[in-house]
Amino acid sequence: MKRGLKTCALLVLSASSYAAMPPSAALCGSCHGPQGQGIEPLGPRLAGLSADYIAKQIKLFQTGKRQNATMQPMSMTLQGDAVYAVADYFSSFDVPIVTPHLRGEKAVYENPTEQLVYQGDWQRVIPACVTCHGPSGLGVGEFPRLAGQQASYIKNQLIAWQKDSRSGDQDGVMGTIADKLTSAEIDALSKYFAELK
Ligand code: HEC
Ligand code: HEC
Numbered sequence: 001m002k003r004g005l006k007t008c009a010l011l012v013l014s015a016s017s018y019a020a021m022p023p024s025a026a027l028c029g030s031c032h033g034p035q036g037q038g039i040e041p042l043g044p045r046l047a048g049l050s051a052d053y054i055a056k057q058i059k060l061f062q063t064g065k066r067q068n069a070t071m072q073p074m075s076m077t078l079q080g081d082a083v084y085a086v087a088d089y090f091s092s093f094d095v096p097i098v099t100p101h102l103r104g105e106k107a108v109y110e111n112p113t114e115q116l117v118y119q120g121d122w123q124r125v126i127p128a129c130v131t132c133h134g135p136s137g138l139g140v141g142e143f144p145r146l147a148g149q150q151a152s153y154i155k156n157q158l159i160a161w162q163k164d165s166r167s168g169d170q171d172g173v174m175g176t177i178a179d180k181l182t183s184a185e186i187d188a189l190s191k192y193f194a195e196l197k
Contacts, residue, residue, distance in 0.1 A: 019092040022085040024078055031070075036090035044153040048095035048145040054087035056142070056168075065168035067160075096197050098147045100135030103128050113188040126180050129189070132173075137193050142170075151194035158186045 021034070029036075031043030038045030046054060060066035061075035078086055101118065109115035117137070120128035130136065132143045139145025146154060160166035161178035169175075181189070 019089050022082070022089055024082045025086045025089050027077060028074070028086060028090070032090065035093045037093070037095075038150060038153075040150045041152055044150055045095070045148070046090035047093035048139060048148070049091055050139070050141050050144075051084065051087040051091040053142055053144050054091055055083050058083050058087065060166075060168040063168075065166075067165040095145070096148060098136050098138060098196050100138055101130075102135050103130045113185070113192050116185065116189060117192060124180050126177060136196055146193040146196075148197035149193060151190040154190040154193055155186055158190070 021029070028043075028046075031039060032046050033039050033043075036046035038047075057066065058075045058078055061068060061071045064072070103118050105118065109119055115121070116126065117129045120126045120131070129146070132140075133146050134140040134143060137146035139147075157166060158178045158181060161175040162181075164175070167175060178186075
């Protein structure tokens with residue numbers, strides 16, 4: 001009896017430090033990890049993204065603005081309030097802390113990838129990634145976190161914008177940027193952000 005009570009108290013303690021998993025999130029966890037930490041190559045990390053961003057992406061998959069053979073049927077399993085319950089749940093988990101580097105911290109970036117990230121390329125009208133994605137790509141609201149996301153996933157997204165199979169963001173801003181990147185730059189940027197963890 002005494003033991004039973006102790007176990008019970010422990011369970012309550014550990015459950016209260018995380019959001020409770022809504023039933024509709026169980027399926028998602030099989031590819032994205034039960035706490036949204038991501039399972040490469042099954043599904044990208046969802047923890048660290050804002051609830052608004054996650055909810056918006058679910059709707060983009062549902063309406064076909066974002067095309068993906070796996071996520072289209074998955075998104076359809078969520079309707080109404082379930083979209084927000086699941087988005088709140090996955091956004092509630094912490095991700096590793098990264099020391100933020102700011103835009104223009106250095107006058108000259110010798111590494112061309114760092115230059116794109118922190119300064120952009122004025123000649124090609126590519127704004128620095130961190131102007132929108134936050135210092136070191138840590139994410140701010142509707143601008144998703146890139147730091148520590150899987151490289152293969154980041155790469156696939158930039159290619160999806162180039163192929164027009166992903167859209168739905170304000171003024172098509174990411175498509176315009178992705179169209180200007182070479183495949184070598186896409187590889188290097190994906191690796192750069194994935195390694196910031
Ligand atoms: C069978 C594996 C699988 C399951 C189950 C699954 N997903 Fe996904 N999910 C993926 C893959 C793969 C992608 C990347 C799609 C792409 O490249 O556009 C993805 C992408 C996403 C994204 C976009 C992330 C971003 O950074 O933009 C969200 C949000 C998402 N899934 C939510 C969910 C939710 C919510 C569920 C449960 C209803 C779910 N997924 C179930 C595989 C899965
Ligand atoms: C003007 C603002 C802006 C700039 C600059 C910008 N982004 Fe984005 N980016 C966005 C927005 C907004 C989204 C979310 C799109 C959506 O809601 O579907 C996004 C999404 C992304 C995603 C998808 C992340 C995910 O979780 O699916 C990747 C990858 C990305 N950006 C990479 C980059 C890279 C690399 C650069 C620099 C070369 C860059 N972005 C510069 C606004 C920007």
